[in-house]
Amino acid sequence: MRILLTGHKGQLGRTLSPLLAEHDVLGVDLPEHDITDGESLRALAGSFSPELILHPAAMTDVDGCARNPELAYRINGMGTQNVALVAAALGAELLYVSTNEVFDGQATEPYHEWATRNPINAYGRSKLAGEWYVQNLLPRFYIVRTAWLYAPGGRNFPHRIIQLADERGSLKVVADEVGNPTYVVDLAHAIVALIKTHAYGIYHGVNAGIASRYDFAREVLRLSGREHIPVEPITLAQFQRASTPPAFAPLVNTAAAALGITFRPWQEALAEFLGKTGAAS
Numbered sequence: 001m002r003i004l005l006t007g008h009k010g011q012l013g014r015t016l017s018p019l020l021a022e023h024d025v026l027g028v029d030l031p032e033h034d035i036t037d038g039e040s041l042r043a044l045a046g047s048f049s050p051e052l053i054l055h056p057a058a059m060t061d062v063d064g065c066a067r068n069p070e071l072a073y074r075i076n077g078m079g080t081q082n083v084a085l086v087a088a089a090l091g092a093e094l095l096y097v098s099t100n101e102v103f104d105g106q107a108t109e110p111y112h113e114w115a116t117r118n119p120i121n122a123y124g125r126s127k128l129a130g131e132w133y134v135q136n137l138l139p140r141f142y143i144v145r146t147a148w149l150y151a152p153g154g155r156n157f158p159h160r161i162i163q164l165a166d167e168r169g170s171l172k173v174v175a176d177e178v179g180n181p182t183y184v185v186d187l188a189h190a191i192v193a194l195i196k197t198h199a200y201g202i203y204h205g206v207n208a209g210i211a212s213r214y215d216f217a218r219e220v221l222r223l224s225g226r227e228h229i230p231v232e233p234i235t236l237a238q239f240q241r242a243s244t245p246p247a248f249a250p251l252v253n254t255a256a257a258a259l260g261i262t263f264r265p266w267q268e269a270l271a272e273f274l275g276k277t278g279a280a281s
Contacts, residue, residue: 004050007057011151015188035079045086056097062123066243069122077129084137093140100147102128105246113202113255121243143202151184158220165229175214175233178248180206183269203256207266210250
């Protein structure tokens, strides 16, 4: 199968690429290719004629989106519109990677795939715009929402916690923001399994179980032999940042699980990640 992969240099794109070795894959990423340039994207895709487009490319700097919401919408909203229009023109399937931040965080239980979307920040609104374009421009699509994704290399929460613990000797971590820590390897394997089903629709791709940022940090410290580092729980209101994340926005995997695509507990995935990156004890 011919697959066009946007954002192939990003954390999910890098992880997906080797899992797609049996396919003919064309990667699209900055600076060579820009999804906001619809004309260039159409020309590139037209010459390759993909049967499937995997679209994880996005502006994922949540605070950057808050500071520049127009840029966030141009990339995550209109960039996705360009990708969806290309898929429609070529008759290709599209898989769009979205986020738990399309929800407002006011729920009392984890969000199902069909829950009402009501983003409260620029990042969530821009990703919801992408979902809207995918759903309204295409008959054959997958929307895969994920949360708190971490991967080897680049910026990730576990390594940042370890770095700050070693530098400061103590930490303050938000305890009232709740989500699903998700290992990029598990998400990538789930996506590869999903595209084989042709069961189009909306899916939640997260490791099983929920955690606060405080819980996540404590587990990182425990697994890396730093359990002695004191961690003070603080509130979102005490942690100053440009964006306002949804306070309670964990996802539950119902749709993919019905197809036999399940995720291990986030604690197991984190232990593997820290072991592979040499950060575990």
